[in-house]
């Protein structure tokens with residue numbers, strides 16, 4: 051049995067980890083080997099101070115990358131035991147993974163792993179076909195398997211109520227020049243290893259749109275190519291809102307996204323109502339749930355599209371580093387400044 055992970059295992063697993071989604075495709079993560087364990091850490095240089103002042107989005111992205119890392123290690127028959135936020139003195143370390151007893155990967159791990167390279171944010175209109183009940187059930191199970199919940203909004207009035215909250219959050223954000231400047235700075239019209247390619251940005255918004263689209267410089271829409279009239283909207287939530295809860299929600303997000311991809315479904319993310327504290331609370335109250343909404347998704351059958359670029363894996367690896375302390379902590383995250 052191995053006593054620790056190797057550089058080759060780290061590099062192979064991190065190649066899958068970087069396929070995770072992140073706000074504006076900032077890819078705010080680093081991966082390293084320390085004392086035979088693989089550690090996932092926030093890259094502080096890739097934070098978005100205006101869009102993500104509390105670090106919520108960074109932790110969601112790092113949690114999603116951590117889920118890919120877990121899958122990659124499991125399908126390589128070198129599964130890991132994970133400890134979240136192992137060093138209270140260094141909250142930027144999101145997780146530490148050490149080798150677990152070797153075992154064969156499960157069929158679910160294999161199919162989710164195979165979906166990593168096929169997943170992408172699909173911001174275009176979806177076909178009007180409904181998502182079947184068995185796929186909806188699988189999406190809920192995916193969230194539950196990572197100790198989170200997924201609420202599917204059923205009926206026009208629930209979707210309209212959500213749309214109202216989302217549009218109002220979108221307007222609040224768009225009034226902030228620093229937020230707009232940050233979003234604009236991450237749009238890419240030329241090939242780039244990070245940021246959102248304008249071609250992936252979805253079509254330009256139009257007044258009749260039900261849900262707000264984050265403007266990533268997409269194309270004008272062909273006449274009649276409206277968004278689906280009854281989108282399937284899903285809210286992912288966690289039990290609490292500590293930094294640890296947010297990392298768990300990031301893992302659950304990625305599990306839901308890969309489950310959707312495996313089921314042939316397309317997904318786009320709508321996080322404006324999560325980023326504005328008043329909207330997030332309104333959303334929580336509208337769901338009548340305990341816990342905290344952490345992400346909203348539009349799910350359906352989409353047209354084919356392409357994965358967005360990532361930086362080369364060697365750019366996100368730190369090798370090797372010295373030994374450190376080992377402890378557990380869960381800190382309540384400060385509420386975001388009122389917008």
Ligand SMILES: Cc1cc2nc3c(=O)[nH]c(=O)nc-3n(C[C@H](O)[C@H](O)[C@H](O)COP(=O)(O)O)c2cc1C
Nearest residue numbers: 071072073074075107110170171264319320321358
């Ligand atoms: C925390 C978080 C929030 C996001 N919010 C939005 C959003 O509001 N609108 C959107 O179109 N995409 C959103 N995304 C998706 C990212 O823009 C996308 O993951 C990134 O550009 C990489 O592209 P990919 O998902 O196709 O790999 C979000 C992603 C994360 C992780």
